[in-house]
Each structure stands twice: as C-alpha cells, then as structure tokens.
Amino acid sequence: MKNDRIKLGISSCLLGEKVRYDGGHKLDRYLVNVVGPFVDWIPICPEVECGLPIPRESMRLVQTGTGVRLLTGKSKIDHTERMLRWIDKRLDLLEQENTCGFIFKAKSPSSGMRDVKIYGENGMPVGKGAGLFASMLMQRFPHLPVEDEGRLNDAGLRENFIERVFVYHRWRKYLANGASRKELVNFHTDHKLLLMAHSEKHMRVLGKLVAAPQTRDKDDLNHDYFVNMMEGLKLKATVKKNVNVLQHIVGYFKKQLTAAEKQEVLQVIDLYHQHLIPLIVPVTLLKHFVNKYDESYLKRQYYLNPHPAELMLRNHV
Numbered sequence: 371m372k373n374d375r376i377k378l379g380i381s382s383c384l385l386g387e388k389v390r391y392d393g394g395h396k397l398d399r400y401l402v403n404v405v406g407p408f409v410d411w412i413p414i415c416p417e418v419e420c421g422l423p424i425p426r427e428s429m430r431l432v433q434t435g436t437g438v439r440l441l442t443g444k445s446k447i448d449h450t451e452r453m454l455r456w457i458d459k460r461l462d463l464l465e466q467e468n469t470c471g472f473i474f475k476a477k478s479p480s481s482g483m484r485d486v487k488i489y490g491e492n493g494m495p496v497g498k499g500a501g502l503f504a505s506m507l508m509q510r511f512p513h514l515p516v517e518d519e520g521r522l523n524d525a526g527l528r529e530n531f532i533e534r535v536f537v538y539h540r541w542r543k544y545l546a547n548g549a550s551r552k553e554l555v556n557f558h559t560d561h562k563l564l565l566m567a568h569s570e571k572h573m574r575v576l577g578k579l580v581a582a583p584q585t586r587d588k589d590d591l592n593h594d595y596f597v598n599m600m601e602g603l604k605l606k607a608t609v610k611k612n613v614n615v616l617q618h619i620v621g622y623f624k625k626q627l628t629a630a631e632k633q634e635v636l637q638v639i640d641l642y643h644q645h646l647i648p649l650i651v652p653v654t655l656l657k658h659f660v661n662k663y664d665e666s667y668l669k670r671q672y673y674l675n676p677h678p679a680e681l682m683l684r685n686h687v
Contacts, residue, residue, distance in 0.1 A: 653674060
C-alpha cells in the first residue's frame with residue numbers, strides 16, 4: 371500500500387470544524403490530540419456537504435405516513451431526498467478511500483449511529499434510531515468499525531474500537547499484498563491470541579477456515595474469514611477472557627521461568643483479575659519475558675502490541 375497511514379472517517383464537527391447548525395463545533399481533544407497523530411482523518415458533515423448553509427435551521431427525524439423523514443424543526447422543510455442523493459454518492463467515494471473505520475457525532479439526525487430521537491408529526495418523541503447517513507453507512511459496510519464519540523468515553527469500548535480499526539487496516543494490507551494462502555496463515559497466526567481474547571469460538575472457526583483445502587476459492591475464503599474475524603472482534607475482551615489468554619501465554623514459558631518469575635507473573639495476573647491493576651501491567655511483564663527468553667511465536671502476537679503504546683488504551687481496562 372502506497373500510504374500506510376490509517377484512514378478514519380469522522381464527523382467534521384469533532385475535529386473542531388464550525389459546521390454545526392448554529393455555526394459551532396464539538397471539538398473532541400482526545401480524538402484530535404491523541405488518536406490524530408496515528409490516522410489520516412476523512413472529515414464529513416452530511417448537512418453541509420449535501421448543500422445546506424451554516425448556520426441553518428436545526429433538523430430532526432420525523433415518523434410520517436411515508437416513513438422516517440429528515441425535517442427542519444420549525445418550518446418542516448423536508449431534506450430527506452437531498453440527503454439520500456448525497457449519501458449514495460459519498461459512500462461510493464468512501465469505499466474508494468479505503469476507510470478503516472468511522473467516528474460519528476452522537477444523537478445527530480444525520481450522523482448518530484444509535485439513540486437518535488424520532489418524533490411524531492405532533493412533535494412528540496415516538497422512538498429512537500440511527501441518523502440517515504450513519505444508518506446507510508452501516509448497511510453498506512456492515513463490518514466496518516464504527517462508534518460515536520460519546521461511547522468512546524468508555525475505556526473498554528474505546529480500546530475495542532481502536533483495536534478493530536488497526537486489525538481492519540492490517541487486513542487491507544494483507545489483501546493489497548496479494549492475499550496468498552501462505553499470507554492468510556501468517557495473518558491468522560499473528561492474530562490468534564488477540565482473537566482468543568474476544569471469542570474462542572470465532573478463533574476456532576477461523577482456524578478451520580485457514581486449514582481449508584487448497585481447492586477452495588480464494589475470494590470466498592477471504593470473505594468468510596473477514597466476516598467471522600470482524601464479528602468475533604466486536605465481542606468485548608473481558609477481564610475473564612484476558613486472564614485466560616495471559617495464562618495461556620505463561621504456558622509457553624514452562625521450562626524457562628524460574629520459580630520466582632512464575633510466582634511474580636501469576637500474582638500480577640491475579641491482581642488484574644481482581645480489577646486492582648490495568649491490563650497493561652501483566653502484558654508489559656509478559657513482554658519482558660518474551661524478549662528475555664526470545665519466544666519467537668509470542669513475539670509476533672498482536673495481542674501483546676495491538677496498537678501504539680502512545681494511545682495508552684490498556685492503561686484503563
């Protein structure tokens with residue numbers, strides 16, 4: 371891939387762009403200052419890009435006899451068709467841009483991915499759903515990592531999202547490099563413990579796919595692997611699951627660890643299990659032993675290095 375930088379879509383207002391209906395923004399300093407150095411942002415504001423002015427009348431989703439429509443709050447002007455025409459064209463471009471994820475503005479009638487209020491024609495809330503742009507993006511790219519900035523305040527959801535973005539990016543590199551059967555085996559091997567931390571069931575399914583007969587169509591195999599991988603990674607890596615992986619890693623050092631080293635690492639894992647220390651502590655200790663004893667299989671495991679340390683994601687889970 372010519373540009374190895376991760377491309378990440380984002381609602382423009384989260385980058386500090388003054389595109390909101392009132393001419394303001396919703397700058398998210400964590401995304402800009404911490405995540406920003408590792409990605410190339412693709413900023414999108416559906417309202418502005420479909421031709422609406424700044425400032426503009428606020429809009430809402432309204433349940434009508436012909437379905438959910440995007441209407442201005444006071445004047446009831448219907449911008450649904452204008453928005454839908456723009457979305458069709460923009461999603462085509464987004465696919466060409468090799469986007470590896472998207473961060474939406476929460477509660478937006480165009481970009482909210484969940485819990486966006488839907489009003490009745492009498493002006494009273496009747497339900498909740500997704501904004502028009504977010505809804506169509508998620509339908510078009512069902513396995514693309516997506517979140518809204520509100521949910522990213524949760525440390526576990528934030529770590530899960532960023533982790534999936536990096537895996538998605540590595541998968542794109544695998545495809546761009548020819549996607550040979552040998553490289554699929556390598557990809558799976560490198561991600562095996564990471565997959566285990568999310569779902570042992572999916573890890574086993576993926577292992578069987580990798581072992582499929584050479585006669586199986588390569589494109590079908592890659593599709594099935596990708597779908598199962600992304601579905602598995604959406605499942606949260608809980609403390610219990612991580613403890614299982616950490617203990618599994620310790621098993622690789624049966625002959626190398628001294629009695630004192632084994633006791634130390636098991637105590638640290640237990641402290642993590644009791645929620646007394648974050649995941650980064652046992653992982654860092656195990657990485658020390660991986661390097662000390664030159665354990666080649668574990669050196670290649672993305673579980674130990676899923677994303678840049680500067681993001682400090684495992685300091686809080």
